[in-house]
Amino acid sequence: MNDIKEITEALLKFRDEREWVQFHNPKDLALALNIEAGELLEAFLWKSSEQADMDQVKEELADVLAFALLLAEKYDFDVKQIILEKIGKNALKYPVAKSKGVAKKYTEL
Numbered sequence: 001m002n003d004i005k006e007i008t009e010a011l012l013k014f015r016d017e018r019e020w021v022q023f024h025n026p027k028d029l030a031l032a033l034n035i036e037a038g039e040l041l042e043a044f045l046w047k048s049s050e051q052a053d054m055d056q057v058k059e060e061l062a063d064v065l066a067f068a069l070l071l072a073e074k075y076d077f078d079v080k081q082i083i084l085e086k087i088g089k090n091a092l093k094y095p096v097a098k099s100k101g102v103a104k105k106y107t108e109l
Contacts, residue, residue, distance in 0.1 A: 004079045008069050015070070029071040036063035 015021055040060035043052045072079050093106035102109065 002080075004069065008073050011066055011070055012073065024070060024074065026071060026074050029067055029074060033064060033067040033071060036060060036067055040064055 015024060040057065040063075043056040043060055069079065072082070094109070098109040099106075
């Protein structure tokens with residue numbers, strides 16, 4: 001079993017044991033994902049990257065990833081496939097010759 005599937009199944013078991021599926025519609029999962037991403041940002045607020053509390057970063061990152069996986073599962077998306085597809089699209093937007101070492105949006109290259 002691959003890691004993503006194993007993690008997703010653990011998340012579903014946790015959710016189902018608590019009868020939370022009723023709350024896990026796509027809209028609310030997307031909202032929760034955004035809220036957790038904000039909490040991840042909070043770990044860095046007014047600090048350098050080195051000053052951030054790594055335990056807090058791990059906790060919030062785990063929440064972000066968990067809600068992302070639950071949302072992908074809700075739509076029956078293959079996480080590996082959609083990420084590889086996105087990398088392919090980004091490769092076209094950001095060709096190495098134009099984007100290497102440059103932090104500009106593809107429309108500015």
